[in-house]
Amino acid sequence: MSERNTVIRSLHDVGLAAWFGGSLMGAVGLNGAAQDEGSTETSRDRISSSGWARWTPVNAAAIGAHLFGGGGLLAVNAHRVATQQGVGASTAAKTVVTAAALAATAYARVLGKKVELASSTDPGDAEKAEKHPIDLDKVRRQLSAVQWAVPALTGCLVVLNALHGEQQRPTEQIPGMWERARSMTHLMQ
Secondary structure, eight states, X not given: OOOOOHHHHHHHHHHHHHHHHHHHHIIIIIHHHHHHHOSSHHHHHHHHHHHHHHHHHHHHHHHHHHHHHHHHHHHHTHHHHHHSTTHHHHHHHXXXXXXXXXXXXXXXXXXXXXXXXXXXXXXXXXXXXXXXXXXXXXXXXXXXXXXXXHHHHHHHHHHHHHHHHHHTSHHHHHHHHHHHHHHHHHHHO
């Protein structure tokens, strides 16, 4: 009934796990440690910014792996998306949530970079920050909110991934395809 797609499934799942876990650990652990260890707002910003900057390339690789694996899974399961009832809807939901998670991740990085520049001790960064002044308190509030949106959205992706796993069971595939064919026949009449 189905063939093995271990590599693309692993890329998809490990990438999502790192994206979700890293964003959650950053929001809880890294930001919490910065609050505990920083003596001023600026020092807290520096601690958080340093950690998030180190995470960025790993996060980008994780997201890339997830997207590559997801594209591969979509390609090998296109027949199920088209014929099995419910799979198209869950795939569409997963696509929308993935896009929202990508947007939230990108926005968090933009905001984080603004905080990083504003709190940096590097003269070059200070010069860049002066050329593009920001309301640092406002940016901090926005960043705090969006950093929680990323694990919330990627957590939703984990749940949708579990749903896709359930839909792939043979006991789900055959009735789902039968029901889809039956409903298409009713539409044609």
